[in-house]
Amino acid sequence: MIIDINKIVTFTFDLRLANAVGESIQKVKKSRPMKIVFGRGNLFEPFERRLAGLKTGDKFEFHIESKDAYGLYNEKAIATLEKSVFTENELAEDDLLQVGNYIPMETESGIPFNGKIIEIAGEKVMMDFNHPLAGQDLFFKGEILDVREATNSEIESGQVERKLRRQKKI
Numbered sequence: 562m563i564i565d566i567n568k569i570v571t572f573t574f575d576l577r578l579a580n581a582v583g584e585s586i587q588k589v590k591k592s593r594p595m596k597i598v599f600g601r602g603n604l605f606e607p608f609e610r611r612l613a614g615l616k617t618g619d620k621f622e623f624h625i626e627s628k629d630a631y632g633l634y635n636e637k638a639i640a641t642l643e644k645s646v647f648t649e650n651e652l653a654e655d656d657l658l659q660v661g662n663y664i665p666m667e668t669e670s671g672i673p674f675n676g677k678i679i680e681i682a683g684e685k686v687m688m689d690f691n692h693p694l695a696g697q698d699l700f701f702k703g704e705i706l707d708v709r710e711a712t713n714s715e716i717e718s719g720q721v722e723r724k725l726r727r728q729k730k731i
Contacts, residue, residue, distance in 0.1 A: 562708045563616045566600030569711050569721055570612065574703030580624065581700055591706065598711055601719040605630070608701065615705050622702045627695065634696030644684045658686070
């Protein structure tokens, strides 16, 4: 069976920065493979496009340029905010206001997104709102372990049904 919309796809992958020998930033192994309802937005589109048409047992290896992945790094996505923005939301009190931390934010219309604190100077906080992988070329290598028909409930929910495992007695 080939990978197509509303098929359940089970696969492994190793995600590396830049190329096959770049830094590994995510690894999904056979012992805990990824399972998705294909074509339902569970994968980012350029990755999904490259899996379409593969079948059980196929291995894959491909490169996605940054412009096609999470976009080019955008200097305009860096903003300086008043520290009071964070104290109003009690973020500063929780020790979250530290350089390097990602802070959950939202637009005025309520759309959630994250920003990374890159500098704190007095009452000013400089944040980077680029995706952490913006400007990074990505390299994927993996294997399709299984492709099957989705059940009606999996198609409706867009999620793979999970079987509950019994816990071992201690």
